[in-house]
Amino acid sequence: MAEELKRSIQEVMKATPGVRGVVIGDRDGVPILRVHDETVPETAFRPGFLSSVGFATDQASKLGHGKARHIISIHERHQMIHFQMDPLILTVIADADANTGILLSLDKELSDVMEAVRIAVQ
Amino acid sequence: MGNICKSCCGSDDSQNDNDGRNERDPLINGISSRPQGIEPPSGEHSRTGSQVLRKNDEQSALNRILHKAASNVIDVAALDTHGMENHEFTEKAKAYSQKLATAGNVQLKNRSKKRELLPDCTISIERLIAISPLPSSDIDMVRNARLFCFTFEFYFGFRAADDSTIGQRGGSLQTFRGPTYSGPHCRLRNHLIQTFHKGN
Numbered sequence: 001m002a003e004e005l006k007r008s009i010q011e012v013m014k015a016t017p018g019v020r021g022v023v024i025g026d027r028d029g030v031p032i033l034r035v036h037d038e039t040v041p042e043t044a045f046r047p048g049f050l051s052s053v054g055f056a057t058d059q060a061s062k063l064g065h066g067k068a069r070h071i072i073s074i075h076e077r078h079q080m081i082h083f084q085m086d087p088l089i090l091t092v093i094a095d096a097d098a099n100t101g102i103l104l105s106l107d108k109e110l111s112d113v114m115e116a117v118r119i120a121v122q
Numbered sequence: 123m124g125n126i127c128k129s130c131c132g133s134d135d136s137q138n139d140n141d142g143r144n145e146r147d148p149l150i151n152g153i154s155s156r157p158q159g160i161e162p163p164s165g166e167h168s169r170t171g172s173q174v175l176r177k178n179d180e181q182s183a184l185n186r187i188l189h190k191a192a193s194n195v196i197d198v199a200a201l202d203t204h205g206m207e208n209h210e211f212t213e214k215a216k217a218y219s220q221k222l223a224t225a226g227n228v229q230l231k232n233r234s235k236k237r238e239l240l241p242d243c244t245i246s247i248e249r250l251i252a253i254s255p256l257p258s259s260d261i262d263m264v265r266n267a268r269l270f271c272f273t274f275e276f277y278f279g280f281r282a283a284d285d286s287t288i289g290q291r292g293g294s295l296q297t298f299r300g301p302t303y304s305g306p307h308c309r310l311r312n313h314l315i316q317t318f319h320k321g322n
Contacts, residue, residue, distance in 0.1 A: 120225035
């Protein structure tokens, strides 16, 4: 099933300009499924990096503005969007100049993949 | 302020799933996800009686209050303490990959078909040629529409759909140049103007 899911993610990546990688992980930052090209730095898959998202979301929800649904961070070369899709976290890595609005629609586009992963690992 | 925000944004109870699972529960049971900052009291096995039970209750209640207070504090410095051990990380990653490998097939969206804006023609050339042509009424309608556009353009001196031209000339009838126009299509234009005036 993993190959099928990866193929599906690759098709979404091909159809969305600027997307370099997609990582599905748990709240502790453990990657469950990841598809990316060679331009994505390996540091993006370190345990500390991915786990910080779940932690940051938890902290942000204490600000009193409700629960954070996604976190966008744009760096020098890449931008990263983390979607909080409990109990999983979907991370999209794209070029810094990619259209962020289009990237924000990827959680809906990949909803079937996320559901399949959730059922498989729970 | 917390209470006000809570009333606006909804209670924290809504974060729990319908099946009773909390979003912070680990996906895989049996593997501790994070080191706990506050551990429940251990020991006390040798003692029995109501006094011990009461003491345990008080202790657990205190721990609960402390844990709740700690969870409400924004503590960015605690990020380092939330990291997992390397062996724990690899153990969980392995468990996930095994679960994915053993999971059954799933129905996913057919993305290749969905995103085709101009799909390839699957009909053979023979069948394509054999298809009946457009009805003459449709062709006449297109020709008439073109004639109307030409009439409009030559009579008023600008294209209806050309925004730049309309912008320059204000899109008003002041752009009418009269019958002295000497362009390459002046004969056709003059004919159309005459036809238009006759019609009126």
